[in-house]
Amino acid sequence: VYRRWRRISISDVPGPECRSFLYGNLPEFLGGQAGETDFKWRDRYGDVFRIRAPLGEDRLFIADPKAIQYIYHTASYRFPKPEGRRQISRLLFGPGLSNVDGDVHRRQRRVMLPGFGGPESRAFVPIFSQCAEKMCRKWEEEIELSTDQSVVLDVTSWISRATLDAIGYAAFDYSFGALDDSGNQLTKAYSNLFFYIFGIPTKAAILALSIMDHLPPAVVAFLMWNFPGRLSHAMLSNKLSTAIAKDLVKEKSEAQLEGKGRRDVMSLLVKANASENAETRLPERELLAQMNTIILAGHETTSNTLCFGLLEFCKHLEIQKKLRREIHSAEQAIRDNGRTEFTASDLDSMPYLSAVVKETLRYHAVVYNVFRVSSQDNVLPLSKPITTISGKVLHELPIPKGLQIVSSVAAYNRNKEIFGDDADVFNPERWLREYVPKTTASLGVYGSLQILNIQYRFTFTGGARSCIGWRFAVLEMHMFLIQLVGSFEFSLAEDTDIRREATFVMTPTTEGEIEKGSLLRLQIKVAQRED
Numbered sequence: 001v002y003r004r005w006r007r008i009s010i011s012d013v014p015g016p017e018c019r020s021f022l023y024g025n026l027p028e029f030l031g032g033q034a035g036e037t038d039f040k041w042r043d044r045y046g047d048v049f050r051i052r053a054p055l056g057e058d059r060l061f062i063a064d065p066k067a068i069q070y071i072y073h074t075a076s077y078r079f080p081k082p083e084g085r086r087q088i089s090r091l092l093f094g095p096g097l098s099n100v101d102g103d104v105h106r107r108q109r110r111v112m113l114p115g116f117g118g119p120e121s122r123a124f125v126p127i128f129s130q131c132a133e134k135m136c137r138k139w140e141e142e143i144e145l146s147t148d149q150s151v152v153l154d155v156t157s158w159i160s161r162a163t164l165d166a167i168g169y170a171a172f173d174y175s176f177g178a179l180d181d182s183g184n185q186l187t188k189a190y191s192n193l194f195f196y197i198f199g200i201p202t203k204a205a206i207l208a209l210s211i212m213d214h215l216p217p218a219v220v221a222f223l224m225w226n227f228p229g230r231l232s233h234a235m236l237s238n239k240l241s242t243a244i245a246k247d248l249v250k251e252k253s254e255a256q257l258e259g260k261g262r263r264d265v266m267s268l269l270v271k272a273n274a275s276e277n278a279e280t281r282l283p284e285r286e287l288l289a290q291m292n293t294i295i296l297a298g299h300e301t302t303s304n305t306l307c308f309g310l311l312e313f314c315k316h317l318e319i320q321k322k323l324r325r326e327i328h329s330a331e332q333a334i335r336d337n338g339r340t341e342f343t344a345s346d347l348d349s350m351p352y353l354s355a356v357v358k359e360t361l362r363y364h365a366v367v368y369n370v371f372r373v374s375s376q377d378n379v380l381p382l383s384k385p386i387t388t389i390s391g392k393v394l395h396e397l398p399i400p401k402g403l404q405i406v407s408s409v410a411a412y413n414r415n416k417e418i419f420g421d422d423a424d425v426f427n428p429e430r431w432l433r434e435y436v437p438k439t440t441a442s443l444g445v446y447g448s449l450q451i452l453n454i455q456y457r458f459t460f461t462g463g464a465r466s467c468i469g470w471r472f473a474v475l476e477m478h479m480f481l482i483q484l485v486g487s488f489e490f491s492l493a494e495d496t497d498i499r500r501e502a503t504f505v506m507t508p509t510t511e512g513e514i515e516k517g518s519l520l521r522l523q524i525k526v527a528q529r530e531d
């Protein structure tokens, strides 16, 4: 009682009213569309506020640049991921990069980083291009068969399969065959995965997840294996990918011995494992877990971001036309040079495409919330002071050990002081202006390549646990958009609302058909060439 009484508390920090001790504010917070409640409560309470979790537990919501910078860049390992979620991910997907912490994470990251560098990611450009082109040729065949030279397609399913193939070839030099066969077991296992686990959460699921944060790992494991419920789909994907990963490791080890090593990420990991240096090796369980980790972290994230980009092009036809003009004139320049294919260097002369990619990543950050827990008592610096319920003005916020923190990428990315008064509008032009971020808190990932030369801010988070595949994702998006927007005109197929479904990785769903999972039907016809 004495310890609890002496404990630092955030109960004096303002926040939304809580009407249920059992569920707290979480059903409202997690139940709407992605970012919906973040925006509403941020407007009312500012960038730092308290929310209640089940059974009266306090949690902290932050979108404040300095606090975010401190957690992700400065203190990083002092803010691990919450236990419940991590336990579930570890049990389901093994000890892959996103599920480990501290020294194990540091070691894995060091081994994996070389596979995701600038030159390595640029080398994947032809793969991204070929996968996108293959999908486009299939669409053209469908259009040719149509009576009015246009088709209505659910782009989420197509782009998801094309990006699964792309990640298969680039990261593992493996053919998932997803574009050729939508019914294959692995394609089905990875399709809508996050929707099956996190989509439309029930109050019972919210309560269960919160309780798991406080249970011993063995109990979480027992509950999960015996009552898998929604997790059974994820268990299947892990079983399938681990079996493939085992074969791949064997195959690549043999190739390495014969001096035929490839440049895909898995081959680089196998090569690192063969080294004398123990620091660069991963135990077999960790090595195998990376396959599922990379697919889970890199597949739906990129494919859903592309789908939200297409949605915006349908809402803003002028953006779609301007982008297509730039793509067509770049194609002409490439032809004039006697070449047929885009390379990574061609992207440097496509500023509008880069602006569109950046704006899509900002406006529709598919990882809209990131979760951390304070491993010790801490003091968070703040960009702006907050006034507590009892009237104190705080310039920094003391927080207790064990406090769970929800960092809102969605709210941060719409901060008007950083992105301008039109932060709530999809406007790629902002990235073509002289961009001077109006905050002193430097944040996010940063690359030296020309098209990667503007910080992507918080969409890929930052620091020791930032997205390792961000260059991969950015280049893949560029190549897919070149093929898609260069080849087709897109418009909305029906007058229905498209939702930003909150499924941990945000996905587009269609109002009235949410239970179907990812769904975005677009009308597609072959693009006219002005030249």
Ligand code: HEM
Pocket (backbone or CB within 6 Å): 097, 098, 099, 109, 167, 171, 293, 294, 297, 298, 299, 301, 302, 305, 365, 366, 367, 370, 371, 459, 460, 461, 464, 465, 466, 467, 468, 469, 470, 472, 473
């Ligand atoms: C638009 C696409 C993407 C977005 C928005 C995105 C976003 C993120 C974010 C926010 C995190 C940090 C999550 C956290 O700390 O809780 C993360 C981590 C990660 N991402 Fe991505 N990601 C994308 C694409 C990719 C791709 C293409 C790959 C791999 C090919 C990838 C691999 C990873 C991995 C392995 C981690 C864990 C890193 C670590 O814990 O050290 N991501 N990503």
